[in-house]
Amino acid sequence: MKSGSSFLLAARQCEISELEQLARTSELVGVIGRSIHALQRERGLASIFLSSHGRVYGAERQQQSAACRAAEQEVRVHFEQLDTDASRVRNGSRLFSRVAVVLHGLEGLPALRERIAAQAVDVAEATAAYSRLVAALLAVVFEAADASTDPEISRALVAMFNFMQGKEFAGQERAFGATAFAAGGITPDGQQQWRHLIDAQQGCFQAFADFSGPEVLRAEQASGDPAVLAEVERLRRIGCTARGPLDADLSLAWYESCTRRIDGMRQVEDLLAVHLRRLCESRITQTRAELRDQRALLEELSARPVSGPAPYGPQLERSILAMVQEQSRRLQAMSDELDAVRATLNERKVVERAKGLLMAHRNMSEDEAYKALRQMAMNQNRRLVDVANAVLSLADVLPGGR
């Protein structure tokens, strides 16, 4: 018969095993970050190539495609290494579905590149295709953050996910602005969409800051070049406030400045990946040491001659009780903290659901639905998640669908 102590030790071993899986997933997140970065750059170059009718960045775009294929290969190798044995994987049903979406998206890339090279695709359509693939890759990172059962690692993963999502909004802004400048003009609707991309970045970087320690934040602040940021802000102001034509020559200047800013973010991402790996390693080392101590203590206690009449000495009983209570207390505290961290992820889910509802009921596109939510939040001076919750609570009275 297994004793209470053996279950105590088994609980610890499960913790270690969960942490080891987290370490592997964290490594995958790092690799995905590199692949997303390459795709973001390819998207930016493609948008300028198409907007300039093939005059600019033809060679750079082809070079970047090659870099993307190398990064893609790395992602594929890591997917390949994922343990898909159903009996051993946690959260597998969701993670593997996300991976399937990514792999399916990657299959479409060669055809997309051919159409871009032949200038046989609209710039908006090409940009959207890259953005969908990046969104699919980010969904894998989201699952990783959602699956973590260690609060400290969850915190780091949530920070990283928000940073990557913010960087993706920055990448979308780069492509959007480059196209607008190249076109020589922008509509008021386009300007609102631009501002929305800026706000969305800020929201993500705020969430990143909320979940990051001072060390990471200092590194993040040191990574940005103020001169680059000032130039980005200047061009943003020109683009977002213009009432007449835009200077098409600014397209390249915009692209270059944005690229320098985004490349700086990429360095922060690398720092975050290192931080995450160290965190996993130190938690694994710590939990292994605790397991060793606990095992040694239990062995010592059970080897000790029993003084009392009971087969289970009172000394032994008290020590084990203390250990059981301490472990339960610690797991409860971890679980409470985890709930708090996950609340942030849940907010994202709430917004996604409200968007889906608007898309179904009002026949809106995803972007229109998001903009409608943002507009309501601004009009009512409420948080996006509160507006999303309000929309969901109206689900039953909304006409049509469902």
Add this chain to the structure above:
Amino acid sequence: MKSGSSFLLAARQCEISELEQLARTSELVGVIGRSIHALQRERGLASIFLSSHGRVYGAERQQQSAACRAAEQEVRVHFEQLDTDASRVRNGSRLFSRVAVVLHGLEGLPALRERIAAQAVDVAEATAAYSRLVAALLAVVFEAADASTDPEISRALVAMFNFMQGKEFAGQERAFGATAFAAGGITPDGQQQWRHLIDAQQGCFQAFADFSGPEVLRAEQASGDPAVLAEVERLRRIGCTARGPLDADLSLAWYESCTRRIDGMRQVEDLLAVHLRRLCESRITQTRAELRDQRALLEELSARPVSGPAPYGPQLERSILAMVQEQSRRLQAMSDELDAVRATLNERKVVERAKGLLMAHRNMSEDEAYKALRQMAMNQNRRLVDVANAVLSLADVLPGGR
């Protein structure tokens, strides 16, 4: 290289594996229900035996101890069958810690029984010892409900957990009332505690009703004998409103009526266990069939001669895309529903945390903390969980501790 389709299939296989683990856990929940029932009865008999100074239920108590040992043995066998291989278990760290607490509690039972037989223990202390063990067993059920990733099964597990918790409050009420009648009197504080046990039952049975389908609810309503309930209500009224001495002879009448009511609940629990088992079986059968269909479709598609120039025919691509999207959509919908079900479990956690805070800051016992929360909820006409949330948000400004 694994393809997108192979990850789609792996995702399904993980779903099946998760469901199979849920089926095993559900079986454990049923066994725990039987053991709790036996302990509840032993607690009731012990409280009358001790209150009557050994005059009543001496033999019955001993028989019941034997029944408890048999049920305990069954629980131990199921614990033994738990797969504690860390590489294969989900949520193991929490579940196994809970199991360790139960096993440790069971070790203390023989000594408790000796002290009861010798009438060398206070009735309140003996009752509390049984209640702690039942709480530890219920915590295992709670972990099972919390670990489920299938919304329908989660719903059934949450309903079952709430029913078991409600039945436990009924069992505590049985022991409490039996002691009060036997003592021949009750204080106003005691009457308030009694009313609290009644309210707590109602809260749990309401949550049970919220998460149960009409079939289960009909069975539950049919299980209670109105005459028994009327007698319980009559004796409750006498006990809870008495301003002078109580008729000690009512102790046995109370015990018998409560026992008939609780035995009726035990039958409902058995129904719930059957319902849960069928649910798991049908979900497993269904998911296996879906996996088979998906695999067959993918094989058929990849065997089909490719008409277009691309290595990946457009027909095949569209079919796989539809499959990927459908599976993602379904998992998202399941995950949304699961969040809603889990909100109920989270409410319990919030109340537990607020209780812990009051215990630490105000130096209250667990029961006092719970009563303080209930009193605030009644005074402010708010839900318990809202008051608990308000208490937690005050954590930083509360003096002392933490």
